[in-house]
Amino acid sequence: MKIDIVWFKKDFRLEDHAPINAVAKSNNDFLGVFVIEPSRLNEEDVDPIHIDWEIKCAAELQSRIRKIGGEMLILHDELINAFEKLKAKYEISNVYSHEEIGTEWSYQRDIEFGKWCKTNNLNWKEFPTNAVVRRLNNRDNWYKLRTERLSQEIIPAPIKLKFDNELKMDSISSISEIGLIPRELRDEYKPGEFEAKNNLDTFLNQRGMNYRYEMSSPITGENSCSRLSHYISAGCITIKQITKIANKRVAYLKTLEKTDSRKKWIASINSFKSRLAWHCHFIQKLELQPTLGSKAMNRLLDKKLNRELDSERFDRWSKGNTGWPFFDACMRQLTATGWINFRMRAMLMSVASYTLWLPWKETGNYLARQFIDYEPGIHWSQVSMQSGTTGINTVRAYSILKQSTDHDTDGKYIRTWVPELSMVPTHYIHEPWKMSKTMQKQINCIIGKNYPRPIVDEKEARLEGVKNSYKARGSPEVRKISQEVNKKHGSRKKPNKLKKRTKGRQTKLT
Numbered sequence: 001m002k003i004d005i006v007w008f009k010k011d012f013r014l015e016d017h018a019p020i021n022a023v024a025k026s027n028n029d030f031l032g033v034f035v036i037e038p039s040r041l042n043e044e045d046v047d048p049i050h051i052d053w054e055i056k057c058a059a060e061l062q063s064r065i066r067k068i069g070g071e072m073l074i075l076h077d078e079l080i081n082a083f084e085k086l087k088a089k090y091e092i093s094n095v096y097s098h099e100e101i102g103t104e105w106s107y108q109r110d111i112e113f114g115k116w117c118k119t120n121n122l123n124w125k126e127f128p129t130n131a132v133v134r135r136l137n138n139r140d141n142w143y144k145l146r147t148e149r150l151s152q153e154i155i156p157a158p159i160k161l162k163f164d165n166e167l168k169m170d171s172i173s174s175i176s177e178i179g180l181i182p183r184e185l186r187d188e189y190k191p192g193e194f195e196a197k198n199n200l201d202t203f204l205n206q207r208g209m210n211y212r213y214e215m216s217s218p219i220t221g222e223n224s225c226s227r228l229s230h231y232i233s234a235g236c237i238t239i240k241q242i243t244k245i246a247n248k249r250v251a252y253l254k255t256l257e258k259t260d261s262r263k264k265w266i267a268s269i270n271s272f273k274s275r276l277a278w279h280c281h282f283i284q285k286l287e288l289q290p291t292l293g294s295k296a297m298n299r300l301l302d303k304k305l306n307r308e309l310d311s312e313r314f315d316r317w318s319k320g321n322t323g324w325p326f327f328d329a330c331m332r333q334l335t336a337t338g339w340i341n342f343r344m345r346a347m348l349m350s351v352a353s354y355t356l357w358l359p360w361k362e363t364g365n366y367l368a369r370q371f372i373d374y375e376p377g378i379h380w381s382q383v384s385m386q387s388g389t390t391g392i393n394t395v396r397a398y399s400i401l402k403q404s405t406d407h408d409t410d411g412k413y414i415r416t417w418v419p420e421l422s423m424v425p426t427h428y429i430h431e432p433w434k435m436s437k438t439m440q441k442q443i444n445c446i447i448g449k450n451y452p453r454p455i456v457d458e459k460e461a462r463l464e465g466v467k468n469s470y471k472a473r474g475s476p477e478v479r480k481i482s483q484e485v486n487k488k489h490g491s492r493k494k495p496n497k498l499k500k501r502t503k504g505r506q507t508k509l510t
């Protein structure tokens, strides 16, 4: 009996799934396959928390596929080995998958798999992922193509699949079976597409009213942001599904009487929709340039910046032991939960790059391993921007003190994540090294002993970093490459009035 294989690659859902739909329409047996490849585990951006999350989502999908008559395997093997074994046991007609927009490792793996399929006379058909468009040379037409893609109908989930073959291979069901131990996270991330939709529902109907105003704070952002990123990156829900549901909610809100809360809801959902648009906008950059995780967009600029891996600085940055309370609280929250909001991710990267002058590849890989929602296309595009290695984006050097006083005025957040500082009076909580020796003794928090002194003078180091960045950006050879980067990756959206007015002002000391 012939089988069609759906090769799952971070697209763990039944609804809006073109590869599943292709098999459901045929008369062939349905076999889903998710392969955890040992060579991927050696990549510097991969962490056991990613694998654990993927296995949980795959296992949830597996049980739903089995309920409707299909079959699915979770395998631990190199991809081609796994397919050799499948081919030896089954008569495979087609392999269907989504296009994966990953780093060089998955790009090369897909090339090898394509060759293997050709040699073995196997039809492998790939379907687009979200609104990322394959084989474009630049961004000229992308926005139009993206809009067309998102306006297509949602593909319904299949009601019935079939698998009349015998199951001849064993499936794994948990990460411990492959000898990995993920770090324990404070929050429980519930897998699957129902949970993804449930999350979206609570966001659009209960949690999200103040999203627009509360998303930038790590305190309010935890609840007011959609918290969909881990579902989106595991493909439990698509950007098209989310956009359509959000549009429906806005249309409904517009039928209601004009109130303050209606105004806030509409503003927040529109703001959320523009973030959703960024999702594919950034991933398209990796599609155009799969080397973003290893080579800077503007390589000459990166070379001129000449950042060095100072091991003490890297260690203190990564462990949240810099001596800057708000920064350390953010890094510790991220390590403990696997998530932090956008503004703080940008600050973590900007401090590494401008203030501590650390190289982006190492700090970018470290952050990738902390994020439960790691999405290479967004991540490496953001790392390039926040480290100032594109040559086309505004220099954004975050002042920790400003973020700290803006978002954690009374220091409650700092005291939660940096318990060494729990007794520090509010007046000193953002800069505890300014406490007198007597006060430090009184509250049993000696700076340099119970909590570190700041690793460097923050303001001085940041301004020095900004100055050096401008110097490197200013050279004519670098500028020439920046123009090429802009041609390839730059947004084609016309600048709005505000942007026009501030044109030429290239620094943002946020």
Ligand SMILES: Cc1cc2nc3c(=O)[nH]c(=O)nc-3n(C[C@H](O)[C@H](O)[C@H](O)COP(=O)(O)OP(=O)(O)OC[C@H]3O[C@@H](n4cnc5c(N)ncnc54)[C@H](O)[C@@H]3O)c2cc1C
Pocket: 215, 225, 226, 227, 228, 229, 230, 232, 233, 272, 275, 276, 277, 278, 279, 280, 282, 340, 341, 342, 343, 345, 346, 349, 371, 373, 374, 375, 376, 378, 379, 382, 383, 386
């Ligand atoms: C250095 C750095 C690294 C990042 N790495 C990742 C990553 O690996 N994975 C990831 O999903 N996001 C990443 N982001 C973007 C952003 O921080 C997260 O998408 C967001 O914090 C996730 O929380 P949320 O789902 O509650 O977001 P919401 O604010 O509710 O946004 C909804 C969705 O819109 C998309 N989105 C939001 N902000 C952005 C953005 N700036 N760029 C592109 N898409 C966006 C995401 O898919 C997100 O889930 C990174 C940002 C920075 C500065």
